[in-house]
Amino acid sequence: MSNIPDDFHYTSTHEWVKVDENGVATVGISDHAQEALGDIVFVELPEPGTEIEARAEAAVVESVKAASDIYSPVSGEITQVNEALIDNPQLVNTAPYDDGWIYRMTINDERDLDELLNAEAYAEHCSDE
């Protein structure tokens, strides 16, 4: 069983988003997703400053097995990307919820979060796949 922390929001396409006290959202992919992809070899990061819509393609994760698009869980502006992934993409495998984060963004509308899955709903979604 993969790790699904309680205080994150999830998408059905296996991204997670966590919002800090300043309203900054951090986005990554779930443990379930990294395990299914296998060893990750490249992460194509977005440009900071980009405005992105919820469910739009924000980044690409390439593993030994396949290329996988990362869709933004919410709408907003990308403020920071995880440059450590350029030299060490396997952080997504080893610490998907932590050092393997992909980008940070502002959130245009907090109500976007209501559309997302909580940990319990996401766990159910994974077991249905």
Place this chain on the structure above:
Amino acid sequence: MGLRTCLFDRHAAAGAKIVDFSGWDMPLHYGSQIEEHNQVRNDAGVFDVSHMTVTDVAGIDAENWLRYLLANDVARLEAPGKALYSLLLNHDGGVVDDLIVYRTEAGYRLVTNCATRRKVLIWLAQNSQGFMVQVEERPNLAMMAVHGPNSIALAHEALGADSTPAVRQLGNFESFEQGGWLVARTGYTGELGLEVILPAERAGPLWDALLAAGVKPAGLGARDTLRLEAGMNLYGQDMDENTSPFSANLGWSVNLRDEERDFLGREAVLQHRRLQQEGELPVLAGLVLEARGVLRSGQPVFTDKGEGVITSGSFSPTLKQSIALARIPWGSESCQVDLRGAMAPLKIVKPGFVRFGKRIFE
């Protein structure tokens, strides 16, 4: 549930990610495919390859039959203990399968692919009429490949002192037999190593002894990236029944030296060779991507001479960039691939990227 090798419980206990491979439940990796790949390049890894098809050939016509059946010439195997790589060709010169044939004390042993098992056994049966041969599949034998710069040193410990002198004397593509085991210096990784074919009930203890000696298990994922770095073809992906050996970088294995030898597919491959000399046949080339990204099987590529296709593509853990085998027009000098809407240049090289841990192309 698929078919399982006698080592399945050990794979499962080691936490392997099990995938279906042509009807067999096989380990893809035991945690990280890249770590296993690097383990084989830098130290020693062991693969369970018991799913491969082992067939023994005996009888007074064994040599003549194999000289007819195989595109390479078993007459080169002058004594037991010698082995060679060969293709099985159909009448059109297409590749039915690729294999290693070992000359043994009792005759010959063929190791063919898992995915082609049924087709190959039928092919052997259909083409044995008129020859005094016994052809016997050996499903109760297990097979493992121990590869890496330290593989042989560590295997000595696991195989026992009795076999040490014999292992030491093995040259590349040589084997010896002892108590129902066949130990050979053959493999699919571009590293030093052994393949051991042994009774299934002995496989578990040998596996355990290898691990105790410091060899680490490696899955089929690492096996695929290792063979791709070594520039070795995968049957069904880089060549099949519609591919000429000359379009698969395997012309070298078609032995035409003995003009009297009438092997299956001979007329057709002579024609292919002429076409290639005229530049009419595509070639299997190696491609290297300098940009970030991963080449994938089935992707089209565009050369100065026309379109081609990637037959095997992956990330090379040794080179830390993407490499591929691709079938492209003869004489191509430049090549590009569409990477998410932008054309990226590819370097064309001879197939073969890494040997003995080192980059081998210019």
